[in-house]
Amino acid sequence: MHDDVLTRLTAxxxxxVVTSGPALDAVREDRSGWVSEHPALAVVHAASVDDVQQVxxxxxxxxxxxxxxxxxxxxxxxxxxxxxxxVLDLTRMNRILELDDVDELAVVEAGVxxxxxxxxxxxxxxxxxxxxxxxxxxxxxxxxxxxxxxLLCAKYxxxxxxxxxxxxxxxxxxxxxxxxxxxxxxxxxxxxxxxxGSEGTLGVIVEATVRLRPVxxxxxxTVAAAFPDVExxxxxxxxxxxxxxxxxxxxxxxAVGLGRVAEFLGPDELAGTPIADLAPGETxxxxxxxxxxxxxxxxxxxRVFAExxxxxxxxxxxxxxxxxxxxxxxxxxxxxxxxKVLIxxxxxxxxxxxxxxxxxxxxxxxxxxxxxxxxxxxxxxxxPNFVFxxxxxxxxxxxxxxxxxxxxxxxxxxxTGEHGVGLLKRRWLAEELGDASVELQRRIKQVFDPAGLLxxxxxxxxxxxxxx
Amino acid sequence: MHDDVLTRLTAxxxxxVVTSGPALDAVREDRSGWVSEHPALAVVHAASVDDVQQVxxxxxxxxxxxxxxxxxxxxxxxxxxxxxxxVLDLTRMNRILELDDVDELAVVEAGVxxxxxxxxxxxxxxxxxxxxxxxxxxxxxxxxxxxxxxLLCAKYxxxxxxxxxxxxxxxxxxxxxxxxxxxxxxxxxxxxxxxxGSEGTLGVIVEATVRLRPVxxxxxxTVAAAFPDVExxxxxxxxxxxxxxxxxxxxxxxAVGLGRVAEFLGPDELAGTPIADLAPGETxxxxxxxxxxxxxxxxxxxRVFAExxxxxxxxxxxxxxxxxxxxxxxxxxxxxxxxKVLIxxxxxxxxxxxxxxxxxxxxxxxxxxxxxxxxxxxxxxxxPNFVFxxxxxxxxxxxxxxxxxxxxxxxxxxxTGEHGVGLLKRRWLAEELGDASVELQRRIKQVFDPAGLLxxxxxxxxxxxxxx
Numbered sequence: 001m002h003d004d005v006l007t008r009l010t011a012x013x014x015x016x017v018v019t020s021g022p023a024l025d026a027v028r029e030d031r032s033g034w035v036s037e038h039p040a041l042a043v044v045h046a047a048s049v050d051d052v053q054q055v056x057x058x059x060x061x062x063x064x065x066x067x068x069x070x071x072x073x074x075x076x077x078x079x080x081x082x083x084x085x086x087v088l089d090l091t092r093m094n095r096i097l098e099l100d101d102v103d104e105l106a107v108v109e110a111g112v113x114x115x116x117x118x119x120x121x122x123x124x125x126x127x128x129x130x131x132x133x134x135x136x137x138x139x140x141x142x143x144x145x146x147x148x149x150x151l152l153c154a155k156y157x158x159x160x161x162x163x164x165x166x167x168x169x170x171x172x173x174x175x176x177x178x179x180x181x182x183x184x185x186x187x188x189x190x191x192x193x194x195x196x197g198s199e200g201t202l203g204v205i206v207e208a209t210v211r212l213r214p215v216x217x218x219x220x221x222t223v224a225a226a227f228p229d230v231e232x233x234x235x236x237x238x239x240x241x242x243x244x245x246x247x248x249x250x251x252x253x254x255a256v257g258l259g260r261v262a263e264f265l266g267p268d269e270l271a272g273t274p275i276a277d278l279a280p281g282e283t284x285x286x287x288x289x290x291x292x293x294x295x296x297x298x299x300x301x302x303r304v305f306a307e308x309x310x311x312x313x314x315x316x317x318x319x320x321x322x323x324x325x326x327x328x329x330x331x332x333x334x335x336x337x338x339x340k341v342l343i344x345x346x347x348x349x350x351x352x353x354x355x356x357x358x359x360x361x362x363x364x365x366x367x368x369x370x371x372x373x374x375x376x377x378x379x380x381x382x383x384p385n386f387v388f389x390x391x392x393x394x395x396x397x398x399x400x401x402x403x404x405x406x407x408x409x410x411x412x413x414x415x416t417g418e419h420g421v422g423l424l425k426r427r428w429l430a431e432e433l434g435d436a437s438v439e440l441q442r443r444i445k446q447v448f449d450p451a452g453l454l455x456x457x458x459x460x461x462x463x464x465x466x467x468x
Numbered sequence: 469m470h471d472d473v474l475t476r477l478t479a480x481x482x483x484x485v486v487t488s489g490p491a492l493d494a495v496r497e498d499r500s501g502w503v504s505e506h507p508a509l510a511v512v513h514a515a516s517v518d519d520v521q522q523v524x525x526x527x528x529x530x531x532x533x534x535x536x537x538x539x540x541x542x543x544x545x546x547x548x549x550x551x552x553x554x555v556l557d558l559t560r561m562n563r564i565l566e567l568d569d570v571d572e573l574a575v576v577e578a579g580v581x582x583x584x585x586x587x588x589x590x591x592x593x594x595x596x597x598x599x600x601x602x603x604x605x606x607x608x609x610x611x612x613x614x615x616x617x618x619l620l621c622a623k624y625x626x627x628x629x630x631x632x633x634x635x636x637x638x639x640x641x642x643x644x645x646x647x648x649x650x651x652x653x654x655x656x657x658x659x660x661x662x663x664x665g666s667e668g669t670l671g672v673i674v675e676a677t678v679r680l681r682p683v684x685x686x687x688x689x690t691v692a693a694a695f696p697d698v699e700x701x702x703x704x705x706x707x708x709x710x711x712x713x714x715x716x717x718x719x720x721x722x723a724v725g726l727g728r729v730a731e732f733l734g735p736d737e738l739a740g741t742p743i744a745d746l747a748p749g750e751t752x753x754x755x756x757x758x759x760x761x762x763x764x765x766x767x768x769x770x771r772v773f774a775e776x777x778x779x780x781x782x783x784x785x786x787x788x789x790x791x792x793x794x795x796x797x798x799x800x801x802x803x804x805x806x807x808k809v810l811i812x813x814x815x816x817x818x819x820x821x822x823x824x825x826x827x828x829x830x831x832x833x834x835x836x837x838x839x840x841x842x843x844x845x846x847x848x849x850x851x852p853n854f855v856f857x858x859x860x861x862x863x864x865x866x867x868x869x870x871x872x873x874x875x876x877x878x879x880x881x882x883x884t885g886e887h888g889v890g891l892l893k894r895r896w897l898a899e900e901l902g903d904a905s906v907e908l909q910r911r912i913k914q915v916f917d918p919a920g921l922l923x924x925x926x927x928x929x930x931x932x933x934x935x936x
Contacts, residue, residue, distance in 0.1 A: 102709060102819040125712050147654045154651055160658070161629055174904055182815040183622055183847040184885035186615045186665045187893075187900050188927065189909050190628070193661030197654045214712035217761065241570060244593050244682035292760020293685065347650040351570040379651040417652035425655075432655050436642055440915065441657050447911040459656065 002041055002084065005062045009042060009086070012054050018043045027067075027087040030074040031134070032424060033340055033393075040067070040081035047092045049167065049175060049206050055088055056204065057173035065453050068200035070111060070142030073134040075343050076422025078146065078199045078458050085456075088204060090141055096120055097207070104212045105164060105181060110141025110205050117210075126212035129156040132418070133332070141205045147197030149418025151249040151328075154378035156213075158418070160196045167207035168195055171449040181209055194444075199420050200455040202448040216290045220248070221298035222321035224286040225310030226274040230254050233283040234354040236308035237377040240287065241350060243304060245297045250378035251328045253284040254357065257335075257372030257385070261327055264334035273324060274311045285310065285377065286328055288321065331374050335385050342386040342393050344401060346408035347417030350380040359407040360384050367400035381417035382408075406431070421459045429460065470509055470552065473530045477510060477554070480522050486511045495535075495555040498542040499602070500892060501808055501861075508535070508549035515560045517635065517643060517674050523556055524672065525641035533921050536668035538579060538610030541602040543811050544890025546614065546667045546926050553924075556672060558609055564588055565675070572680045573632060573649060578609025578673050585678075594680035597624040600886070601800070609673045615665030617886025619717040619796075622846035624681075626886070628664045635675035636663055639917040649677055662912075667888050668923040670916040684758045688716070689766035690789035692754040693778030694742040698722050701751040702822040704776035705845040708755065709818060711772060713765050718846035719796045721752040722825065725803075725840030725853070729795055732802035741792060742779045753778065753845065754796055756789065799842050803853050810854040810861050812869060814876035815885030818848040827875040828852050835868035849885035850876075874899070889927045897928065 009017045018024060019042045027043050028036045041064070046052045059066045065085040072079065081087050093109035096117060100106070101124040108117055114135040118128040131150035132138055138148070144166070148159045165179025179185065179192035195202055227233040233252055240250060253261060262270060262278050270276045275284060285305065289297040298314065305312050315321055335341045348356045353375065360382075364371040375382040384404060388397045405415045405428050415421075415428050430438045442460060446452075456462060477485045486492060487510045495511055496504045509532070514520045527534045533553040540547065549555050561577035564585060568574070569592040576585055582603040586596040599618035600606055606616070612634070616627045633647025647653065647660035663670055695701040701720055708718060721729060730738060730746045738744045743752060753773065757765040766782065773780050783789055803809045816824045821843065828850075832839040843850040852872060856865045873883045873896050883889075883896045898906045910928060914920075924930060 100817075100819070102706070103817040104709070105817075147658070149652045149654075157625075157629065158652060160661070161625065170904075170908075176904055176908070177902070178905065180815070180882050181817045181880045182849070182882055182885065184617045184626060184815045184844075184849045185882040186617075186884050186886060186888050187882050188889065188897060188905065189670075189912060190615070190661050190665050191905065191908070193628070193658050193664075196661075197658050202657075214714060217712075217764075238570070241572070244685075246682060292762070292764070294760070296685075296760065347648070347652045349568075349571040349573075349649045351568070376652075381650070381652045412649045414648050414650055414653040414655050416654050417650065418654060420654050421656065429656060434645070436638075436644055437646065437656065437659065440638075440644070440659070443915045444657060444912060447908065447915060 005064050006042060008058055009044065012058065013044060013051060016045045016047065016051060027069060027072065027089065028081045030072050030077060030079060032075045032077050032343065034077040034080065034424060036080040036082055038081065038083035040085050040087040043087045043089055045089050045092050049169065052088065052169045052204055052206050053173045053175060055086060056169050056171060059086060059453055060172050060451065063451060063453065065456050067455050068204045070139035071113065071137055073138040074142065074146065074422065075345065075419040076416065077424045078420050078422035080423065082457065091139065093206065099124060101126060103181060105209055106212055107207065107209050108140050109207055110139060112140050114138055114140055114143055121212045122215060125215050127215050128162065128210065129213055130159040130162050140208055140210065144196050144205055144208055145198065145200050146420040149381060151251060151376060155246050155248050160193055162211045163192055163196050163208060164211055165209040166192055166195055166205055168203035168205050170203045171451065171454055176203065179209065199422065199458050201445055201459050202454065218291060218294055219316045220321055221289045221294045221316050222286065222324050223298050223301045223305060223312065223314045224274050224324045225305040225312040226278065226282045226284055227308060227310045229281050230283045230357050231354060232309045233285045234357065236285055236305050236310055237353065239304035239308060240301055243300050245300055247287040247297065247301065247378060248290045249288045251286045252375040252377040253328065253331060254373045255281045255283055256370060257331055257374055258282060258284050260334045260338065260372055261330045264337055265330050273327060274313045275327060284327060286324055335372060335387070340388055342388065342397060342401060344384045344386065344404065345416045345419040346405060346413055347381040348408055348411045348413035352411040352413065353377060353380060355411055356382060356408060360404060363400050363403050367396050369397055369400045423458060426459055426461055473532050474510060476526055477512065480526065481512060481519060484513045484515065484519060486513065494540065495537060495557065496549045498540050498545060498547060500543045500545050500811065502545040502548065502892060504548040504550055506549065506551035508553050508555045511555045511557055513557050513560050517637065520556065520637045520672055520674050521641045521643060523554060524637050524639060527554060527921055528640050528919065531919060531921065533924050535923050536672040538607035539581065539605055541606040542610060542614065542890065543813065543887040544884065545892045546888050546890035548891065550925065559607065561674065567592060569594060571649060573677055574680055575675065575677050576608050577675055578607060580608050582606055582608055582611055589680045590683060593683050595683050596630065596678065597681055598627040598630050608676055608678065612664050612673055612676055613666065613668050614888040617849060619719060619844060623714050623716050628661055630679045631660055631664050631676060632679055633677035634660050634663055634673055636671035636673050638671045639919065639922055644671065647677065667890065667926050669913055669927050670922065686759060686762055687784045688789055689757045689762045689784050690754065690792050691766050691769045691773060691780065691782045692742050692792040693773040693780040694746065694750045694752055695776060695778045697749050698751045698825050699822065700777045701753045702825065704753055704773050704778055705821065707772035707776060708769055711768050713768055715755040715765060715769065715846060716758045717756045719754045720843040720845040721796065721799060722841045723749045723751055724838060725799055725842055726750060726752050728802045728806065728840055729798045732805055733798050741795060742781045743795060752795060754792055803840060803855065808856055810856065810865060810869060812852045812854065812872065813884045813887040814873060814881055815847065815849040816876055816879045816881035820879040820881065821845060821848055823879055824850060824876060828872060831868050831871050835864050837865055837868045891926060894927055894929055
């Protein structure tokens with residue numbers, strides 16, 4: 001059976017089909033640290049919509065599972081090889097098909113990197129707003145499949161807000177086009193939004209029409225501060241909201257994380273920043289404001305930070321701004337340099353951030369796990385990083401993560417703000433959504449994928465007795 | 469059968485059930501001018517989620533169609549009585565359940581008027597951005613069911629962008645909660661977005677958690693101008709976009725419409741405005757800018773308008789701004805005062821506006837129909853108004869509208885930008901979406917509503933041989 005699939009795949013797609021070697025190993029993991037137990041049957045490096053349609057038709061006829069995959073930067077195990085599956089790699093579909101600076105939109109193949117699109121847009125006075133931290137290395141298709149967030153979301157929206165339309169290959173190989181080239185459009189159900197964030201379980205996104213925005217004019221103001229503790233930083237973040245300011249970004253690093261970052265960057269990198277002379281327990285908060293209100297907003301933020309006990313640095317100089325933002329950007333490299341982490345992604349209503357930080361501290365202490373935490377404080381999205389030894393996540397770390405998810409849901413939050421469910425979080429899906437919602441979603445999945453071939457095991461627990 | 473339904477409805481809901489009189493007549497029409505041929509079996513004035521669940525359970529058991537209805541201000545025939553159906557009126561569910569000024573959100577019952585929510589939010593320094601022209605009289609539930617647009621959408625987003633979560637009663641009476649109280653959240657499929665714009669065909673929206681925004685600080689700048697013709701106004705609108713400015717609103721009234729408005733408002737109302745001395749063929753364009761860039765943006769807009777041949781009036785005075793915006797607001801009353809119109813709602817990519825205006829003029833001439841047209845020029849959404857005599861839309865007007873839709877779709881546009889499909893536009897659904905998409909959407913409908921009881925005939929053509 002598998003031989004038949006491979007023979008037919010190779011006959012149809014030739015060299016694009018890889019069945020051994022490093023390419024096959026590469027698709028067993030993503031950036032979550034999760035490694036799949038089994039290799040895939042094959043990796044297909046699709047170069048065109050037609051390639052994707054051929055793979056899907058063949059998979060449908062032979063009942064072979066297909067795992068769509070972009071640049072492999074996911075953090076939830078949403079695009080990993082599984083036994084007997086074809087991994088459909090879209091990274092060769094990396095052409096910007098159109099960049100229309102009158103209608104302020106681009107049409108791109110799924111494999112275009114987010115950063116590459118943004119760069120091309122900026123040459124025309126436009127930019128692409130969704131900014132996952134991985135933007136330099138992650139693909140638009142993957143960003144859309146996970147409805148990726150980023151730092152600028154509270155002000156500029158998540159990926160969904162920038163997707164106008166999609167081209168999607170369905171499970172039987174049909175090409176479906178959804179959405180419009182217009183900002184408005186309400187003809188029929190919003191399939192574009194339904195497919196955005198569907199993690200490859202409803203169809204394979206091959207092309208997207210995305211909205212671009214005029215480059216923001218004027219200076220960006222950066223205000224950064226170290227606070228004596230996370231409570232003081234929480235007061236500062238709440239003060240910004242209470243002043244009715246929505247900064248472009250507002251990022252928080254807790255004391256454990258900040259210690260790691262300071263150690264990683266070293267004194268030279270930190271000279272002149274608020275964490276140059278870091279005291280134990282100190283927490284970091286960084287805001288940037290832009291557009292016409294930038295200066296006035298930065299004034300207020302600087303005052304709020306200082307009143308909450310912050311040691312404040314403020315700048316409009318681009319290099320200094322980048323240097324301060326570099327502290328935030330160093331968080332993951334700093335953690336990665338010291339071993340393995342389980343990166344989590346809960347979100348809570350902004351007002352509940354202090355409670356969530358207390359819950360994380362308490363859970364970390366009880367389970368003896370260090371949990372350096374980063375937060376997009378503007379939108380309540382936290383990334384607690386569970387540090388562990390060895391290759392596999394130990395049971396007590398899963399137990400701690402389990403409690404942390406429950407705490408977030410209890411506070412009116414969600415188990416994933418921007419990374420997606422993937423394989424890693426599916427066990428909590430029903431707990432957050434409820435059985436009625438999960439049942440409805442499974443039936444929607446069946447409409448698109450009656451044979452259950454698209455990314456099986458992702459998002460939903462597999463039926464008992466099946467693999468993955 | 470019907471007697472049984474009514475007996476059980478009345479036993480369960482008492483006075484909330486109305487089976488004759490003006491309340492029954494009222495639900496035969498909306499603001500589209502469309503009047504249903506048959507009265508409903510009953511109108512139920514639901515006052516609670518429990519009422520709605522009782523109605524849906526009973527309807528499901530007795531296989532009785534249900535038409536969910538808000539304030540009745542729809543423009544596409546999406547909530548009209550039909551033979552044998554229960555019209556489920558939600559206007560009594562009009563409580564603002566929560567207004568959280570820390571998390572900047574509100575939880576409202578479906579019948580809350582858009583304008584009432586906005587007013588309540590403004591008392592707390594916040595506002596509700598989606599602004600359909602009907603906002604004073606239309607309900608949030610109806611706005612969400614149609615994914616209503618408005619004037620401010622190009623800058624502040626359509627309704628979907630403000631909906632964080634929903635409570636929806638499903639066809640069998642189950643209460644489903646979707647979404648979050650957080651800005652970010654990607655657990656499972658985006659049912660919130662799927663239900664937004666589903667026009668009552670997937671479930672009955674009973675409650676919504678919506679995002680509020682900080683009130684925009686500073687002055688609003690208004691720039692209005694009369695141009696010699698629609699081409700010149702088109703050049704001006706394109707010039708604003710080319711200057712990379714996204715005004716809060718940018719509204720265009722063509723010559724035919726402007727003539728009607730001038731006649732309706734009269735010379736006193738128009739004194740001091742650019743249309744005080746209106747020459748035949750002149751076209752009106754109005755921009756407003758807000759927030760920190762408002763003054764600089766208004767400078768550019770005023771210059772662009774003048775260079776395109778506009779007779780420009782500019783103001784930061786709120787009263788003058790309202791007076792100029794009043795010209796735009798007078799469009800529908802002006803048309804309504806002179807007889808019947810079929811209000812259409814196509815959208816095209818912004819760059820195609822001039823072509824669309826030419827197509828409308830050509831179609832109007834060929835069919836001998838006057839088509840005064842209004843456009844949200846910032847987002848390419850046009851409202852061509854087909855003027856006719858008598859009570860029913862004459863065949864040649866439908867034929868003209870038919871050509872107009874096709875022209876919009878040919879230009880890369882859509883047949884409805886913000887009003888929805890309803891009964892009025894379902895005949896063009898497949899032409900825009902394609903058969904594969906419509907088939908997929910019908911199957912999604914079946915997942916939610918297997919017996920086909922929710923708003924039958926809306927959005928999709930009924931199966932051959934069935935009513936409506």
